[in-house]
Structure formats: C-alpha cells, structure tokens
Amino acid sequence: MFAKSRLLIPGPTPVPESVAVAQAKPMINHRGKEFGRLYDTCLDGVKWLLQTKGDAYFLTCSGTGGLEAAIVNFFSPGDKVLNLTTGVFGRRWAKIAAAFGLQSDQLAVADGQAVNLDALRAELAKGGYKAVLVTHNETSTGVLNPIKDLAAIAREHGALVLVDAISSVGSTPLQVDDWGLDVVVAASQKSFYLPPGLAFITVSAKAWEAHANAKLPRFNWDLTQAKDFSAKSQTPWTPPVSLFFGLEEAFKLLRAEGLEAMHARHEMLMKATRAGVRALGLELLVKDEAAASRAVTSVCVPEGMTPAQIRQPMLEKFGIDLAGGQAELKDKVFRIGHLGYQDATDSLAVFGALELVLARAGRKVELGSAVKAVQQVLMESGY
Numbered sequence: 001m002f003a004k005s006r007l008l009i010p011g012p013t014p015v016p017e018s019v020a021v022a023q024a025k026p027m028i029n030h031r032g033k034e035f036g037r038l039y040d041t042c043l044d045g046v047k048w049l050l051q052t053k054g055d056a057y058f059l060t061c062s063g064t065g066g067l068e069a070a071i072v073n074f075f076s077p078g079d080k081v082l083n084l085t086t087g088v089f090g091r092r093w094a095k096i097a098a099a100f101g102l103q104s105d106q107l108a109v110a111d112g113q114a115v116n117l118d119a120l121r122a123e124l125a126k127g128g129y130k131a132v133l134v135t136h137n138e139t140s141t142g143v144l145n146p147i148k149d150l151a152a153i154a155r156e157h158g159a160l161v162l163v164d165a166i167s168s169v170g171s172t173p174l175q176v177d178d179w180g181l182d183v184v185v186a187a188s189q190k191s192f193y194l195p196p197g198l199a200f201i202t203v204s205a206k207a208w209e210a211h212a213n214a215k216l217p218r219f220n221w222d223l224t225q226a227k228d229f230s231a232k233s234q235t236p237w238t239p240p241v242s243l244f245f246g247l248e249e250a251f252k253l254l255r256a257e258g259l260e261a262m263h264a265r266h267e268m269l270m271k272a273t274r275a276g277v278r279a280l281g282l283e284l285l286v287k288d289e290a291a292a293s294r295a296v297t298s299v300c301v302p303e304g305m306t307p308a309q310i311r312q313p314m315l316e317k318f319g320i321d322l323a324g325g326q327a328e329l330k331d332k333v334f335r336i337g338h339l340g341y342q343d344a345t346d347s348l349a350v351f352g353a354l355e356l357v358l359a360r361a362g363r364k365v366e367l368g369s370a371v372k373a374v375q376q377v378l379m380e381s382g383y
C-alpha cells in the first residue's frame with residue numbers, strides 16, 4: 001500500500017524543504033566575496049550552536065573524518081590517551097587512535113550504561129594520560145554521557161578533553177567554552193537539518209598548544225591550513241558549496257526556534273518515546289532516564305521476535321524507517337531516532353504504527369495505549 005516516507009533513523013535525518021531548495025542554487029566561486037559572506041554566516045551559526053567564542057572549522061567529510069582530524073592534529077605516535085567507550089562510536093574513535101599509533105587505553109561500560117565518574121577518576125589517577133576521548137551521545141545504544149562532570153575530572157588531571165558530539169549537538173545542551181572542552185566534533189547529518197558531508201571541529205587554546213607539538217602526519221585534515229584560510233573566510237580545499245547554501249538556510253530555521261526550545265523539543269520527544277515504549281510493554285535498553293539520549297532511543301526486541309519483524313512492516317506499511325541495532329546489539333534492539341527535524345507528530349505516528357505492527361504480530365497490545373502515553377507527555381510538556 002502507498003505510504004509516505006518518514007526517516008526516523010539517528011542520521012541522516014530529514015532535510016526541511018527550504019534547506020533542500022537552498023542547496024539547488026547555482027555554483028559560485030569558493031574564493032569569491034559571496035562565498036566569504038556565506039562562510040562567515042555559517043561559522044557564526046556553528047559557534048552559536050556549539051556555544052563557543054573560540055575557533056571552529058569546517059571539514060568536508062562525514063563524522064568519522066572529523067574524529068580522525070581530532071587525532072592527527074593533536075597527538076604524536078605513542079601518546080597515551082583514554083578512550084571512554086560506551087558503544088560502537090566510542091570504540092570507533094579508539095580504533096582510529098590505535099590506527100595512528102597512539103596508546104589507546106579503553107574504559108568501557110556495559111551496553112546501555114553511561115561512563116562511571118569514579119571509574120574515570122581511578123583510571124586517570126594512574127597518570128600519563130594526555131587526553132580523554134569521549135562520545136557525548138552514544139548513538140549505538142542511546143546513552144548520554146555526563147560531559148560537563150567528566151570534563152572537569154579530566155581537567156583536574158591535566159588531560160585534554162576531546163568530545164564526539166556528532167549526535168548530541170542540537171538535541172542536547174553542550175557548552176564548549178563553559179565546560180572547558182578542548183576539541184569537539186560535530187557533523188551535518190544529525191541535527192543540522194542537512195544531508196551528510198560536512199563536519200565541524202572546535203579547537204581550544206590548550207588544544208592549539210598540543211597541535212604545535214603534534215608529530216602525526218597530516219595534510220587534508222591539517223588545522224593550521226584551516227586556520228590560515230579561515231582568516232580569509234575560506235576553506236583550504238574546495239568546500240561542499242551546496243551544503244553551505246543549505247546550512248545558511250538551516251541556521252535561519254534553527255535560530256528561529258532558539259537553542260532552549262530546540263533542547264526542550266528533543267527532551268520532550270525523548271520522554272514521549274520512552275513513555276510510548278513502556279506502554280507497549282517493551283523494554284528500554286537505557287534504564288536510567290538521566291543517561292537517556294535526547295537523540296535516539298534503543299528498544300529491546302521482545303522474546304521470540306526479531307528486529308526485522310518490527311522494522312520491515314513499519315517501513316513497508318507505514319513508510320517509517322527505524323534503525324536496527326549495531327554490532328552485538330544487532331539482533332537485540334531497534335532504534336527510534338528523534339533528532340533533528342523531528343516533531344511531536346512524528347512520535348504520534350511512530351507509536352500509532354508500532355501498536356498496529358505489534359498487534360498484527362500477535363503481541364498483546366491495547367490499541368491506543370502507547371499513543372495515549374505519548375499524548376500525556378505532550379500534555380505535561382505544555383505542548
């Protein structure tokens with residue numbers, strides 16, 4: 001049957017029509033005045049979203065390129081770093097560090113748990129760590145890590161704080177300057193209302209000092225180059241000009257909503273999603289609401305069912321594209337994205353459809369119960 005498509009995976013996320021249209025503009029000279037103006041507007045927007053008055057740069061790549069840039073710019077072979085791994089993305093960053101010859105020690109937790117601050121303190125007390133690398137929002141599990149507290153601990157031990165904020169920026173408060181974050185990486189396809197292809201990286205004064213002494217080879221990701229060209233409102237290499245057109249329009253929409261309202265919307269969607277899951281009689285992977293992601297919720301697949309038995313009819317009958325689990329969670333969970341250009345109507349649609357899909361699969365579901373739970377959260381949120 002005909003069904004409109006609704007993309008509810010944790011990135012890429014839906015692109016608003018005006019942003020898509022803006023990207024269709026004719027090409028311009030990336031060394032010309034018009035691009036310079038565009039660059040400045042987009043840079044202002046990035047600094048606003050990340051709450052920094054410090055340095056920020058654009059990289060042409062998906063998020064992973066940004067994570068690699070954060071390694072090659074600040075370290076030398078053999079440097080010891082502590083990777084806080086709460087899932088697939090934390091482990092990816094540790095793999096990148098190891099690939100470039102760093103000594104990457106990992107402080108890991110069970111799936112669905114956030115970083116434990118006492119364990120972090122104990123590990124850092126062993127000494128020798130040049131930096132702590134952490135994922136703000138672990139997209140594979142739906143865990144939100146306490147970056148502010150964790151950064152304070154890392155600083156006490158003289159370690160740089162590097163944050164993968166790729167899926168948190170926009171959905172979750174993040175104060176790069178006030179929280180003393182040295183390097184923060186974000187990417188266009190999560191909460192920037194943009195397609196994939198552009199990453200963002202911030203650099204603190206302390207990180208620049210590390211950069212000056214860092215011996216790892218670098219060229220495409222060299223932030224000295226980015227800094228030199230940024231002074232001319234340009235990127236060192238040809239930028240994805242169309243994405244900049246889109247980003248300028250996206251910032252109009254994001255600024256019109258405002259930071260606080262944007263964070264409140266994502267918190268409401270997180271609560272609505274968790275309430276809906278409980279009402280369906282399903283289990284949440286992340287039990288502790290304080291550690292629950294504002295961007296994505298992992299739902300445990302009930303006994304006797306596979307994720308495909310839920311995701312396939314959701315897509316085929318209702319056009320709702322939900323994400324599967326990653327790595328060891330592949331057969332255990334499915335994930336509902338609620339980041340970026342998502343609203344309350346999306347949540348109502350998801351749970352109305354999930355009720356039908358589960359009922360058709362023979363699960364005991366009271367039709368309307370999950371939708372009602374979502375509606376109650378919306379009511380309580382004053383929506």
Ligand SMILES: *Cc1c(COP(=O)(O)O)cnc(C)c1O
Binds near residue numbers: 187
């Ligand atoms: C999406 C994402 C990435 C980047 O993945 P890419 O596919 O390279 O864009 C990295 N970390 C987190 C936490 C993410 O959500």
